[in-house]
Amino acid sequence: MNILVTGGTGMVGSAFKKIKTDHRLILVGSKDYDLRLQSHAEKMIIDHQPDAIIHLAARVGGVKGNTDYVADFFHENILINTNVLNSAQVNKIPRVVSLLSTCIYPDKANYPLTPDQIHLGPPHKSNFGYAYAKRMLDVQSRAIRQQHGLNYTTVVPNNLYGLNDNFDLENGHVIPAMIRKIWEGKNRRRPVALWGDGSPLREFTYASDISKILFLLATSKDDLSKTINIGNTGEHSIRSIAEKICNYFHYSPLDIQWDTSQPAGQFRKPSCNKEFVKMHPDFKYISLDEGLRQTCDWFSGNYPNIRL
C-alpha cells in the first residue's frame, strides 16, 4: 500500500519514520505542498496516488497562539482540511484517517470524554477557531462516507509530546514548555516560573504511539465508521510531570515558582479509549516515564537546533 501522511514533517508525522513496514510511507510537509491551496492538495494526490491518507497537517499551537490568532487558526485549518478531503474524494482515495484533538470537545462535557459528545456544546473559548475547524473535519469525513461510500474517519488523541515537538514558550504545549524552562533554568542557574499551581490533571500520549496507532488503523480492516479516542488514559498532575523533568535534568523542584496569578486551566479532562483498546487489545502505550526520558534526551541533545 502507498500511505500518504500529510503533516509528515511535524512531531507526529516525523515519528512515522521509525515504523518498520513493507508498505510505502510517503511523508509530506508544507514545503512540498501548501495545503491551504486546493491546487496543491490536488497535485499531492495525483503525484502520489495513495491507497490511504493519514491526515495530520494543521496549524497547531498552544493557548496563546490559539487565542491571539483565532481567526487564522480557523481559516487555515478549514482550508487545509477541506482541500485534502475534497481532493481525496474526487480522486476516489478509499481511506482517509484524520486526527482531531480532545481540546475540541465541549467545554462542559461529561467525563470521561467520549466521541459522541464532540458536537454537543461550544468548545473552550481560548481555541474555538481551531476547535470548530477540527469539528468540521469530522463532519466532512462523515458526509463523504455517507454520500460516496468512502472509508473516511476521524480519531481523537489527547495531549501529545515527543521528539520534534515545538518548544516555543508562547506557542508550544505544556510538556515541551516545561522541558525547555527547566533545562534553561538548570543551565542558566536561575529559578523557573510555571503557570498555575500544578494541580490540574491531564492525560498524555507519546507522539510515536499515535503514529503507530494511525498506521495500524490505516492498514487494518477495522470498522472505523465511528470516531474513536486513541490517547493513553491515566491522569498525571502538571506538578508531578514537572518533578519528573526536574529529576531527569537534576534540577531541584524547590526552585520552581508556581505562578498562581496565571490561569491553571480546567482541573481535569479524562478521556475514554475503550473502543480502541477493544479493537487492538495488544497495543502497549509507552509509559510517561519512558516517553519523557526519550524526549528530554532528544531535547538536550539537539538544543538549540530545534523549534524554539
Ligand SMILES: NC(=O)c1ccc[n+]([C@@H]2O[C@H](COP(=O)([O-])OP(=O)(O)OC[C@H]3O[C@@H](n4cnc5c(N)ncnc54)[C@H](OP(=O)(O)O)[C@@H]3O)[C@@H](O)[C@H]2O)c1
Ligand atoms: N501536539 C499536540 O499536543 C496535539 C494534540 C492533539 C492533536 N494534535 C493533532 O496532531 C496533528 C499533528 O500535530 P503535531 O503536534 O505533529 O504538529 P506540528 O509538529 O506543528 O506539525 C504540523 C504539521 O502540519 C504541517 N502543515 C502546517 N501547515 C501546513 C500547510 N499549510 N500545508 C501543508 N502542511 C502544513 C507542518 O508542515 P511544515 O512543518 O513542513 O510546515 C507539519 O508537518 C495535528 O492535526 C494536530 O491537530 C496534536
